[in-house]
Amino acid sequence: MAIWVTGRHHSPQYTTSLFGAQGADAVTLKARLGSALFGLAIVQLLLALWMYGRLPALTAAPRRVRTVHRVVGWAAFLLSVPIALHCVRTYGVETTSTRVFMHSVAGCVLYGAIVAKVLVVRSRRLQGWMLPAAGGILFGAIGVLWYSAALWALNGFAAPGL
Template sequence: MTGHTGAQKRRPTRTVAVLLAALLPVAVTVGVYVFGRTHTPDYTKGLFGEHGVAVVDLKARLGSALMALAVVQLLLGLWMYRRLPGAGAAPHRVPPTHRLIGLIAFLLSLPIAYQCITAYGVDFTNSRVAVHSIAGCVLYGVFVAKVLVVRSRRLPGWALPAVGGALVTAIALLWYTAALWFFVGSAPGF
């Protein structure tokens, strides 16, 4: 008999899971940041055949769709975990719908992010652009964190709502500093 309890034997595995859940998202965020800072931007880069103001308009519309999907994801997540006031228990179709909408949102984000990072890179010319650039880098790190946290049963219960909230917050910041800014001419505070 070694005298170790079950909790003591599981601690290293939990520690590894926590480190992985923390380090891999940071590595993704730093990788996107480094790429965005070191490559040469191509300001003429288009998106789906659109260029100039038309590409900005297209990204604003796609970004708004992404923001709407993030709100739906937030509501579905709250419903699944019985945190949506007055909604009761979520039907069995809600979790797969949540996963499908998450996949659609992720795929929708890719062309927007690709155009942004290749056309503009990570830039700090003003506060709006700086917040947008950092939120764009953080978005994919937080996405990786959410996937890891969802797959792990060893992380604390607060981890999933924390990374889910961070993901919605990153998307909201991106929308606020780009799509809203484009549609109204400038976002309040920037």
């Protein structure tokens, strides 16, 4: 909610750079970084499925899979931060089209889902279904962000259905 409020009341600064890239170059860089983030999210999903015995072709996950899952999660979070900061500083939260509105909402959901997942992982008193729900929302938010921005940018500013 705080990201939404901040983004709605922020004056866009279209010249903001991302690692020295501005304008179309920054959009392309964010699209590539976003694609890497989506790749890490897929790895996270597969590791989680393995940890919870939901991949029938694999035996029980060794303990190191949990560590790898945690490290990949931190890497994904750290990769998402410069992308999100650039989006909020450069554009704010916009509702000018379905694609942009969807992207803005998913960006806000992403960080709420990260916080929820961390809290659910740390809690011993919450229902067992809450962890996969939080992880699913997190994965879904990253997927929507990738579809509405990275795919759109790398596909000549067009995404199927948008």
